[in-house]
Amino acid sequence: MPIKGGGFSRKSQASSDVPDSSMADIAFLLLIFFMVTTVFQKDRDRPIIWPEAEATQKIDEKLKNILNIWVQRDGSIFINDRPYAMGEVSSVVAPLYAASDRALVISIRSDREVQYNVIDLLQKQLVAAGVVRVVFATELEQRMQRERR
Amino acid sequence: MAVLDKKKSKVSDKVPSSSMADIAFLLLIFFLVTTTFPKDKGLAIVLPEEGGEVQVSAQNILHIIIQPNGLVEVKRGDSQQVQVVAARDIEGIWRQDVSENDNLIAAVKTHPQAPYRFMVDVLDALHTAGAERISLQLFEG
Numbered sequence: 001m002p003i004k005g006g007g008f009s010r011k012s013q014a015s016s017d018v019p020d021s022s023m024a025d026i027a028f029l030l031l032i033f034f035m036v037t038t039v040f041q042k043d044r045d046r047p048i049i050w051p052e053a054e055a056t057q058k059i060d061e062k063l064k065n066i067l068n069i070w071v072q073r074d075g076s077i078f079i080n081d082r083p084y085a086m087g088e089v090s091s092v093v094a095p096l097y098a099a100s101d102r103a104l105v106i107s108i109r110s111d112r113e114v115q116y117n118v119i120d121l122l123q124k125q126l127v128a129a130g131v132v133r134v135v136f137a138t139e140l141e142q143r144m145q146r147e148r149r
Numbered sequence: 150m151a152v153l154d155k156k157k158s159k160v161s162d163k164v165p166s167s168s169m170a171d172i173a174f175l176l177l178i179f180f181l182v183t184t185t186f187p188k189d190k191g192l193a194i195v196l197p198e199e200g201g202e203v204q205v206s207a208q209n210i211l212h213i214i215i216q217p218n219g220l221v222e223v224k225r226g227d228s229q230q231v232q233v234v235a236a237r238d239i240e241g242i243w244r245q246d247v248s249e250n251d252n253l254i255a256a257v258k259t260h261p262q263a264p265y266r267f268m269v270d271v272l273d274a275l276h277t278a279g280a281e282r283i284s285l286q287l288f289e290g
Contacts, residue, residue, distance in 0.1 A: 113265065116259040117262070
């Protein structure tokens with residue numbers, strides 16, 4: 001009596017399925033990789049108290065075309081996390097403006113108590129750099145708040 | 150029936166892991182779509198280009214002078230009459246004056262020692278009133 005299969009009745013141990021239990025791990029690895037490598041903002045927030053305005057509007061411009069100029073309460077100016085003197089602003093902004101294909105928008109993020117002559121000098125620096133589109137960054141003021149004032 | 154007894158149960162005792170990747174991607178795409186980043190917000194203004202000074206008739210200028218204490222002086226054209234108001238009243242003044250003169254320009258002159266927020270308050274009032282021709286200057290004298 002011949003044995004069926006010549007005695008090799010054991011099946012192959014190698015699975016014919018693609019292993020899919022680790023696919024979730026791969027997905028999460030990709031997710032975490034992109035989370036870690038994505039950079040959204042170039043500069044960190046400076047400690048300022050925002051001025052408030054009721055007419056605050058969202059700025060319809062790509063994030064990479066917005067340059068923040070921070071003015072702290074003591075009048076010190078920060079661009080991209082570095083402090084600059086007032087006289088340097090124009091020469092810092094001008095090459096960035098040229099690199100952005102004249103699309104750069106300056107967001108002046110100034111403390112509410114800064115003396116206006118600082119802001120005026122800053123505007124003159126920006127005009128000298130050829131930048132004309134400027135945003136005075138503000139927080140949205142609610143009408144209720146305003147009436148209390 | 151010995152043959153029937155040998156058949157194994159069809160129900161698997163393993164947690165199905167093939168759809169786990171689908172769930173992970175579903176979550177990933179869900180969060181990608183629902184995430185919004187805070188947009189920059191503020192009061193937009195266009196500065197004049199260098200050397201681009203334009204002569205404007207004095208009658209078309211509404212002088213708004215911001216004092217260090219936050220009070221606002223309003224002067225119309227070349228008249229010497231001064232009206233002292235609060236920043237929020239600028240909105241009504243602009244609305245009324247612009248209805249009389251379409252070419253009106255708001256010249257916001259801020260005292261060098263005045264805090265920035267008072268200028269923002271006036272700019273806010275002008276924006277709220279729909280003003281577009283705004284000139285920001287330093288108050289001299």
